[in-house]
Amino acid sequence: MYRYDEFDHDFVQARVAEFSDQVQRRLSGEISEDQFRPLRLMNGVYLQLHAYMLRIAVPYGTLNGKQLRMLGHIARKYDKGYGHFTTRQNIQFNWPALSDIPAILADLASVEMHAIQTSGNCIRNVTADHFAGAAADEVADPRPYAEILRQWSSVHPEFSFLPRKFKIAVTGAERDRAAIQTHDIGLHLKKNADGELGFAVYIGGGQGRTPMVARKIRDFLPEADLLSYCTAILRVYNLYGRRDNKYKARIKILVHETGVEEITRQVEAEWQELKDAELKLPDADIRAIQAYFAPPALTDRPEGDQAVKLARLDSKGFSDWLDQNVVTHHHPDYAAVTISLKGIGEVPGDASDSQMEAVADIAEKYAFDELRVSHEQNLILPHVARADLKAVYDALVDIGLATANSNLISDIISCPGLDYCALATARSIPIAQEISQRFASLERQREIGELKLKISGCINACGHHHVGHIGILGVEKKGSELYQVTLGGSADENTSVGEIIGRGFSSDEITDAIEQIVETYLGLRLNPQEKFIDAYRRVGPAPFKEALYAGETKAA
Amino acid sequence: MKILTANRLTDGIAVWYADGGWAETVGQADLAHDKAAEDRLEAIGAKAYADNEVVDVNLIDAEVVDGVVEPVRLREKIRAAGPTIRGDLGKQAERAA
Ligand code: HEM
Ligand code: SF4
Numbered sequence: 001m002y003r004y005d006e007f008d009h010d011f012v013q014a015r016v017a018e019f020s021d022q023v024q025r026r027l028s029g030e031i032s033e034d035q036f037r038p039l040r041l042m043n044g045v046y047l048q049l050h051a052y053m054l055r056i057a058v059p060y061g062t063l064n065g066k067q068l069r070m071l072g073h074i075a076r077k078y079d080k081g082y083g084h085f086t087t088r089q090n091i092q093f094n095w096p097a098l099s100d101i102p103a104i105l106a107d108l109a110s111v112e113m114h115a116i117q118t119s120g121n122c123i124r125n126v127t128a129d130h131f132a133g134a135a136a137d138e139v140a141d142p143r144p145y146a147e148i149l150r151q152w153s154s155v156h157p158e159f160s161f162l163p164r165k166f167k168i169a170v171t172g173a174e175r176d177r178a179a180i181q182t183h184d185i186g187l188h189l190k191k192n193a194d195g196e197l198g199f200a201v202y203i204g205g206g207q208g209r210t211p212m213v214a215r216k217i218r219d220f221l222p223e224a225d226l227l228s229y230c231t232a233i234l235r236v237y238n239l240y241g242r243r244d245n246k247y248k249a250r251i252k253i254l255v256h257e258t259g260v261e262e263i264t265r266q267v268e269a270e271w272q273e274l275k276d277a278e279l280k281l282p283d284a285d286i287r288a289i290q291a292y293f294a295p296p297a298l299t300d301r302p303e304g305d306q307a308v309k310l311a312r313l314d315s316k317g318f319s320d321w322l323d324q325n326v327v328t329h330h331h332p333d334y335a336a337v338t339i340s341l342k343g344i345g346e347v348p349g350d351a352s353d354s355q356m357e358a359v360a361d362i363a364e365k366y367a368f369d370e371l372r373v374s375h376e377q378n379l380i381l382p383h384v385a386r387a388d389l390k391a392v393y394d395a396l397v398d399i400g401l402a403t404a405n406s407n408l409i410s411d412i413i414s415c416p417g418l419d420y421c422a423l424a425t426a427r428s429i430p431i432a433q434e435i436s437q438r439f440a441s442l443e444r445q446r447e448i449g450e451l452k453l454k455i456s457g458c459i460n461a462c463g464h465h466h467v468g469h470i471g472i473l474g475v476e477k478k479g480s481e482l483y484q485v486t487l488g489g490s491a492d493e494n495t496s497v498g499e500i501i502g503r504g505f506s507s508d509e510i511t512d513a514i515e516q517i518v519e520t521y522l523g524l525r526l527n528p529q530e531k532f533i534d535a536y537r538r539v540g541p542a543p544f545k546e547a548l549y550a551g552e553t554k555a556a
Numbered sequence: 557m558k559i560l561t562a563n564r565l566t567d568g569i570a571v572w573y574a575d576g577g578w579a580e581t582v583g584q585a586d587l588a589h590d591k592a593a594e595d596r597l598e599a600i601g602a603k604a605y606a607d608n609e610v611v612d613v614n615l616i617d618a619e620v621v622d623g624v625v626e627p628v629r630l631r632e633k634i635r636a637a638g639p640t641i642r643g644d645l646g647k648q649a650e651r652a653a
Contacts, residue, residue: 027566029608047612049635050646052568080645095645097567347641418631419639422612427634429641479629 001064001370002147002292004112011154012109015116019043020102027099042122043105044115048422051095055118056108060128060146060170061089061373061380065360068371070111072356078104083356085341085349087413087464088167089127089373090118094420116154121162123153123234127169129178130374133295134336134382136328138172140197142189144289145226146170148281152227159234163241164249166234167206170199174493179375181205181214181495182467184251185233190220198222203233203263204255207461211497212252217264223286225271228279232271236263296368296383301333304386311390318393320442321404326389335386337367339379339396340403340411344440345433348414349377351401358399366392377413378406408445409453409518410436413464417457417474418481424457426474426481427507431455434511439518448518451532452490467491469533470517471498472510483510487517487544488536501541502549513548520547559585559618559625560597561632562610570635570647571610572625573600578610581647582636583624588615 004012019039026036040046044055056071071091075083078100079093086092096104108114117124126146133141149168153159159166171178172189180186186202199221205214221229233251240258242248255263312319325338339359341349351359363371363381366388372380384392396402405411412435415421417428432455439445454468458475465471471486482504489498505513518532520543525535536544559582560573571578572585579585588594594615601613617628627633638646 026608032608033565033605033611047563047568049631050568050570050638051563099566418634419641424631427640429639433641476630481630 001062002059002143002289008112012112012114012116015043015114016102016105016109019105023098023102038120041119042117043101044118045098045101046119046422048094048416048420049418050420052098052101053420054093054096054101054104054115055086056091056093056113056115057118057125058089058091058113058373059150060126060132060143061130061375062128062143063371063373064369065364065371066369067111067113068356068363069360070107070113072353072360074104074107075356076353082350082352084347084416085351085373085377085379087375087377087415087462088125089130089375090125091373092416094416119165120160121164121166122160123149123156123162123166123168126150126153127167127178127183127375129171129173129176130372130376130378130380131177131327131336131382132172132372133293133370134329134334135173135177136330137175138189138330139191140172140189141290141293141295142170142172142178142187144286144293145187145189145199145223147289147292148226148286149230152230159238162234162238163243164246164251166237166251168230176491176493176495177374179464179467179491179495181493182207182211182464182491183214184237185230186214187226192220196222199226201229201233203267204252204260205495206250206252207464207466208250209247209459209461210250210252211461211466212256213495213497214252215255215260217260217267224281224283225275226281228274228277229267229271231279232267232274235270236266240266296370298331298334298368298383298385301385301387304333304389307387308389315390315393317397317402317404318390320446321393321402322389324404324408324446325406329383331383333386334383335389337381337384337389337392338374338406339381339401340405341378341401342405342411342436343400343403344405344410345437347429348412348432351379355399355401358395359401362392362395366395376411378411404442405445407450407452408442409439409448409451410445411452412436413452413454413468415456415463417455417463421457423460424474425459425476426457426483428455428457428463428472428474431472431474431483431507431510435514438511438515447528448522449528449531451518453514454489464491465489466497467495468498469536470514472514475504477504481507483507485510485513485517487541488533490533499541502545516547517544520544557618557620558588558594558597558615559627560588560601560613561585561616561627561635562601562604562613565608565611568611572636573597573604578604581651582618582627585618585625587618587620587625 486498
């Protein structure tokens with residue numbers, strides 16, 4: 001795992017000192033809110049409905065036990081005993097006092113964490129495949145490149161005041177688990193015919209009020225050119241991105257308005273000026289960063305097969321969990337485990353202080369002290385010996401985190417919505433809870449199969465509803481909450497934006513409507529192997545519209 | 557009818573203007589029944605903001621139910637009570653205790 005060098009330590013310490021001073025000056029009234037707001041946002045501090053909110057970066061979603069334990073400590077000492085893991089692989093605390101934030105940041109710095117660039121019009125936390133370094137299907141771990149991007153983009157003087165926020169994601173596998181095509185820059189790490197590493201480069205993806213799928217502008221960028229090419233993209237964006245209208249300021253709008261051929265030409269032209277200069281990454285530097293991400297020494301544990309076989313016979317719960325939440329590792333004696341933060345009827349992405357501490361213990365004991373936060377708001381143990389899976393399962397059962405629903409309909413992404421968020425137009429969490437309860441039966445969920453349901457409480461789309469197989473957007477209409485449903489979105493290597501299916505539903509109707517959609521799918525799928533998204537792509541919206549609205553049009 | 561609300565600078569907690577100060581609950585908030593009273597509340601809010609007591613100051617719609625002041629919009633009802641999914645947190649919890 002990456003460890004801070006002296007420069008990183010000094011940088012983070014200096015920032016803690018600087019921001020602590022700014023907080024003190026704000027509290028004493030020396031600086032006004034107008035002066036302070038941009039400063040607090042640069043340090044992840046928002047104001048929400050009930051209190052301040054602190055967003056802490058988890059670079060490319062990677063954590064160790066000590067860090068997660070510290071997050072648990074912060075939850076207990078300064079917050080109300082829990083935190084919310086987000087779709088950007090970060091964690092948010094909902095109740096910190098402004099006056100406590102300097103102490104929180106000092107605690108975080110002691111475990112090499114911070115809240116820098118988690119807000120504002122800068123390059124945000126770079127996200128990555130949550131199975132990076134463990135996945136059997138990746139060509140190489142994408143995180144070293146995410147770390148190189150982090151170092152380059154941290155307080156980058158040219159790119160700290162962009163037209164709008166800027167999000168980069170990387171994946172190292174064909175099967176995209178990092179939703180790269182929904183990002184401002186999406187990087188797909190791959191090998192060319194000569195076996196050299198490089199990237200397919202996508203730009204202009206985004207969600208929010210104008211969802212767009214990113215466009216590929218380069219099929220293969222040699223790894224050494226990563227920073228010069230990203231610089232070229234950001235220069236073009238910084239120069240031509242619209243600053244006159246906040247809603248048109250993201251690079252997706254620039255790509256759309258300029259046209260992908262022309263913007264590719266501009267980027268390539270800019271890059272010609274940069275590519276052979278100081279931004280070219282020396283091979284030794286890339287290897288040095290890669291060394292930090294070397295996988296742990298995974299000794300052979302061939303007894304795992306037999307152990308798993310026996311434990312399966314013993315426990316149906318374990319067997320279900322194994323089928324649903326455990327995936328193949330590049331080492332045959334190991335597996336990667338998804339710890340679901342989506343217990344039936346629970347708040348998606350929330351974890352309590354003691355759960356965080358217990359998971360930290362499990363990671364230290366059974367998972368080489370490595371953890372990941374997934375953009376689907378779950379935690380991941382990337383390296384667990386198959387021989388230890390039962391022990392891990394038992395430990396998770398003890399803390400209520402063994403729900404076997406990864407990728408099923410109750411594994412819902414939900415933003416905080418109107419229960420916390422100052423921008424929300426409707427609640428999202430209670431809808432997630434009700435749907436989760438309606439589909440509580442694991443047997444029924446597995447019968448339905450893979451189904452990604454995503455909910456946002458306003459058009460900003462933090463809950464990724466545009467790219468849910470089923471997406472739900474909460475809006476306010478005549479003073480009440482109304483839920484619009486989109487179908488057919490997806491955030492993988494075949495990214496698509498869902499289509500609005502028809503009129504919205506009240507909070508009393510929405511769960512029934514979702515059930516109706518699911519029943520319609522079950523009725524029309526060719527066989528149990530045909531997933532919801534594939535069936536939708538085959539038949540289109542008509543049968544779903546018919547099921548949801550036919551009665552009305554006849555009555556009207 | 558309108559009432560004046562904000563979040564306290566030091567801890568961000570939602571507060572309402574009541575009886576010459578900032579109360580942590582909405583029930584007894586000062587009501588503005590007419591434009592003149594609204595202007596008066598607005599001026600109080602602007603001053604408290606300038607004095608760095610509160611942030612995000614807003615005049616919001618309210619009504620009186622059973623002798624208690626309640627905000628009208630759902631957003632403001634949730635601010636006044638706490639997250640609807642965590643009855644153990646926020647003002648609603650303090651009230652219950
Ligand atoms: C609670 C305070 C939050 C605020 C004020 C906030 C604000 C926003 C805004 C204004 C946008 C739209 C940006 C644009 O279209 O240019 C946005 C997008 C987004 N936010 Fe949030 N958000 C919050 C929480 C979250 C949380 C909890 C998550 C993760 C669960 C999240 C993840 C995202 C994502 C993934 C997007 C879409 C990215 C894109 O537009 O390309 N945000 N947020
Ligand atoms: S989608 Fe809207 S309601 Fe949900 S967290 Fe983002 S800004 Fe808030």
